[in-house]
Amino acid sequence: MARRPARSRAGEQLLAALGPLLAAEAxxxxxAAGLDPADLEQGVWLRLLERIATEGPPTRPAGWAAWLRxxxxxxxxxxRRRARREVPYDTADGGPAHPAAPEVERLAERADELRRVRAAVRRLPGRCPRVLLAMMSTKDATYxxxxxxLGISQGSLGPVRSRCLxxxxxxxxxxxxxPEPWGRER
Structure with a gap:
């Protein structure tokens, strides 16, 4: 049997000594951070290998336990910082890339719809715009x-609102x- 180099044995000893601690810490x-433990463990192993490449194998694995933590x-x-900053360009199903995008998109569509309804209400004749805009107010006023x-009686507000709607x-x-131009319907 061929003997393994000392460096390989040191790596195996390090793996055996620090592996369980790293798994538990990761x-x-x-x-607690909402990450995948295996990904976190892999990232720390890469850091550890980079450190070994620059400083050489550890003489005391116990001293490296604090570094590992x-x-x-x-x-x-x-x-966590990368997860907050990075947003994928595209998703597999073609949907929005950011998890909050459906919510933001829904809010934007709702705001656009409300803007169009208010614009249509303003085009109504007579006192209808004032009545309906007062009913649509965010103040949540009573009749x-x-x-x-509006300066009208409370009893006539319902029929006026109904006619305006x-x-x-x-x-x-x-x-x-x-119809579209030239008489064609959609």
Whole structure:
């Protein structure tokens, strides 16, 4: 049998001495940081190999245990920082690349829809824009408060609102069903 070089044996001894400690430290730190323990462990092994390449094999593996703990924490911090900063360019299903994108997209669509409805309400004739915009207000006012603000009786606010909504509905239906140029429908 061929004898292994001393450097190989030192690496195996280091692996045997620090492996269980690294696995335990990586598992504890990874779960607290929301990372994969195996990825964290692999990153620390790379740091350890880089250190061995520059400083040589350790003379006392026990002295490296403190370094190992610090390296696990530093690697976890780095991974958390990268996870916050890095956003993939594309996903496999063609969906948004950022996990918050569906929420942001939904909020943007809702804001655009609300803007279009408010623009349509402003085009209504008579007192309908004032009535419907007061009803759409974010103040969450009662019928009594809205009627007082508009200067109409509380009892007539409901029928006026109903007529205004009917007018808005007819106007929007005409816009949606409007034919394209040259009489073609969509």
């Amino acid at each position: 598992a504890a730190e990874a779960h 610090a390296a696990v924490r530093a690697e976890a911090r780095g991974e 009594r408060e809205i009627a007082g603000e 009917g007018c808005l509905r007819r106007m929007l239906m005409a816009e949606v069903a409007a």
